[in-house]
Amino acid sequence: MVTLTGNTVYLRALEPEDLEFIYAIENHEPAWEVSNTQTPYSRFLIRQYLANAHQDIYEAKQLRLAICKTGSSDAIGLIDLFDFDPANQRAGVGIIIKDDGERSKGVGKEALGLLINYTFTHLRLHQLYANIGLHNAASIRLFSNFGFVEIGIKKDWNRTKTGYADEAMYQLINTN
Numbered sequence: 001m002v003t004l005t006g007n008t009v010y011l012r013a014l015e016p017e018d019l020e021f022i023y024a025i026e027n028h029e030p031a032w033e034v035s036n037t038q039t040p041y042s043r044f045l046i047r048q049y050l051a052n053a054h055q056d057i058y059e060a061k062q063l064r065l066a067i068c069k070t071g072s073s074d075a076i077g078l079i080d081l082f083d084f085d086p087a088n089q090r091a092g093v094g095i096i097i098k099d100d101g102e103r104s105k106g107v108g109k110e111a112l113g114l115l116i117n118y119t120f121t122h123l124r125l126h127q128l129y130a131n132i133g134l135h136n137a138a139s140i141r142l143f144s145n146f147g148f149v150e151i152g153i154k155k156d157w158n159r160t161k162t163g164y165a166d167e168a169m170y171q172l173i174n175t176n
Contacts, residue, residue: 003118004065006110011065011079011118014053018066021075022046025098057084057123067097067111076102079111081119089126091119095142108142116146120174130170133158140168148172 004011014022026041057063061084066075077097084091095112097103119125130148132139148170156164 003122004114006070006114008070009067009076009107009110009114010070011111011114012068012073014050014064014066015073016047016050018075019043019046019050021066021098022050022078025078025096028098057081058086061085065115067095067107069107076107077111079115081115089124091123091125091128093128093130093143095139103138109145112142112146116172120176126174128172128174132168132170134166134168140170143170143172146172 023043023046063081065079067077067079068075080094081091082094095108097108119128130143150168151171152169154167157167158165
């Protein structure tokens with residue numbers, strides 16, 4: 001699909017072969033604070049999730065896509081639409097690049113741009129939003145570069161190892 005293909009990355013549907021990749025991401029404890037994960041995921045649960053990944057976004061109310069480099073089918077990250085609300089034409093967005101060595105190279109920026117274009121042209125959404133911890137400067141910068149605007153701060157929203165952390169909500173309105 002041309003809409004999901006960029007210059008250096010493309011987005012694709014999940015495949016059964018992505019099991020170990022997703023298992024590694026979902027069980028990487030440092031990412032749990034930003035993904036609201038409380039417990040580890042088993043391979044069994046992820047296998048079940050992958051078996052149902054064929055569900056339409058209108059049925060599942062979410063869409064998870066693998067981020068791959070052009071010329072490779074190996075995933076380097078995931079980008080998600082969640083809380084899909086067709087009645088109000090909105091969805092939340094989340095993104096993670098697995099390895100530190102792949103970050104700050106523009107792959108997240110290109111992937112997010114592809115997803116925004118897809119949601120506004122094909123799904124005809126009116127708005128997207130992202131929940132970002134105030135300490136996550138890289139994500140704030142990424143989403144802000146696409147015109148996402150901070151619309152509020154949720155105080156003491158996420159429990160961390162050292163207490164509680166605030167979380168900002170960013171919103172992008174489709175003006176076309």
